[in-house]
Amino acid sequence: MLYRIPRLYDSHTHFLATGEFSSGLNLGSLQRAEDLATLPLHSSSYYRGDWLVGFGWDESQWPTPPHKKVLDQLFPDRPVFLARMDGHRSWVNSTALNILGITSESGILMEKDHLRAWDHIPTFSSQQQKSHVMAACRVFNKAGFTHIRDMSCSESLWQLLVEMSEKQELTLAIEENYTTHDLGDFDKMLGLALYAKKSETPFLRMKGIKLFYDGSLGSETAFLSKPYNGLKEGPQGTRLWEISQVEEVIKRTWAAGLEFSVHTIGDExxxxxxxxxxxxxxxxxxGRLNMEHVQLLRPETIQMMKPLHVRCHMQPCHWLSDRVWLEKKLGDLYRYVFPWEALRAAQIPLSFGCDSPVEPPSFWRNKIALDESAKVKIRQFTGDFTVVHSHPDVQFADSYSVIEDGEVKEVVFAEKILDLT
Ligand SMILES: [Zn+2]
Incomplete structure (x- = not known):
């Protein structure tokens, strides 16, 4: 099967992280904590300031859980921060703990401490950041994409993208969004987004503000209308904001002429x-509303979307990773999972993406997910899959991609054939 798709679009990505992960220290191959000593650690892309930073360890098959003493032996003086594959935990050494002012017996940091540590690590040098941007462009181009929507803008990333765009070094058309983590940083993010709008280029657009309203199904923090695991009583997940806070953020974002994007995974x-x-x-x-992920939607919610200027952004590939536990975890609510067909039938605008680096960016994996999921009680998407994977604005950067049986054959961006080797 051969597809020739104009403006092949990944509508939900974490752009810089994709570049960092492709050139950074990946710990996915570790069979036990001590094996860290066998990895070559000389690449400058593994370091931020004097910190050694890695990611992707998974201790589920290790003989013993990771502990700071392993790191202390290998790195008595250098701070080390290693994020787990799910991005919710980190493994650090005593030097790092001292710098962070956190006490931990094991050196395993969870949730809040983990995020605090993450925020505390020195930022990349501008040289490193540029190489991550180039690496990310390559990752998306190689997967056939010419258009991406990034959910994780930063001031320095925007600056760099503007410069690269002006020098015609960008091989992607990029839409950016700033994420606001709490009301305290909202003003700053809004200001940055408005300021960035003034320096947009033909390949670079600032769209607006994103926030997380709930968590994930995997960690049972997505906010559901019923308890998890089909129970009569029990946890239903969490909301991360008061609704009155969200109201203020939406009103102010729309008043500023920006789009509002919100991470909602649970139906409630x-x-x-x-x-x-x-x-x-x-x-x-x-104003415009973007609903991110929407892995679970009740029919009445979809009906209520109709008069809104809304677009839903879904990642079929998440189904490939979640399929093993999805039905058990959702109980009754399983019938509302991955409602791409219900959205299509209600004529709600829909775009597909991959949530890279959580999942690898791949048009083909999404196609497989759609085909396979239809065999397990998920309503089959009957729309044109290539349309949903194409950027809806025909004015935004002319391009096309040719993909045959999962293989990317040709990518043409702004009249240039890209070198994919
Ligand atoms: Zn995401």
Whole structure:
């Protein structure tokens, strides 16, 4: 099967992290903590300032769990930070703990401490950042993509992208969004987004603000209308914001003429956001709403989306990773999972992406996920899959990609054939 797709689009990515991961220290091959000593650690892309930074370890098959003493032996003086494959935990040494001012018996940091440590690591040099941007462009181009939507902008990334775009070094058309982590940083993010709008280029657009409203199904933090695992009573996940806080963020984002994007994985999280957007619109304030992931939507929520300026961004490939536990975890709610066909039938605009680096960017994996999931009680997507994977704006950077049986044959961006070797 041969596809020739204009503006092949990945509608939900973490752009810089994709570049970092492709050239950084990957610990996915470790069979036990001590094997770290056997990895070559000389590449300058493994270091941020004097910190050694890696990611991707998975201790589930290790004989003993990771511990700071292993790192202390190998790295008595240098701070070390190694993130787990799920991005929710890190393994650090005593030098790092001292610098961070965190006490930990094991050297394993969870959630808040983990995020604090992450924020504390020195930033990459501008040289390193540029090489990550180039690496990320290569990763997406090789997968056939010419258009991406990034959810994780930073001030320095935007600056770099503008410079590269002006020098015609970009081989992707990029849409950027700033993520706001709490109300305290919202003003700053809004200001940065508005400022960035002034320096847009033909291949670079600033879209708006994103926030997380709930967590993930894997960690049972996505916010559901019923308890997890089909139980009568029990945890239903969490909301990360008060609805009144979200209301203020949406109103101010829309008033600034920017798009509002929100991470909603659970059905109740999505329902509350749609309800809120309806309320705000009824008050006369309008703007664009992007719903990220929407892995679970009830039919009434989809109906309520109809009058809104909404687009849903889904990643079929997540189904490939989640399929083993999905039905058990969701109980009754399983019938609402991955509602791409229900959205299509309701004529809600829909775009597909891959959530890289959580999943590898791949048009073909999404196709496989759609084909395979239809065999296990997930309603088959009957729309044109290539349309949903194409950037909806025909004015945004002319391009096409040729993919045959999963292999990327040719990518043409801005009238140039890209070198994919
Ligand atoms: Zn994401």
């Amino acid at each position: 999280a999505a329902h509350e956001i749609v309800q809120l957007a309806r309320k705000i619109s009824a008050q006369g304030s309008v």
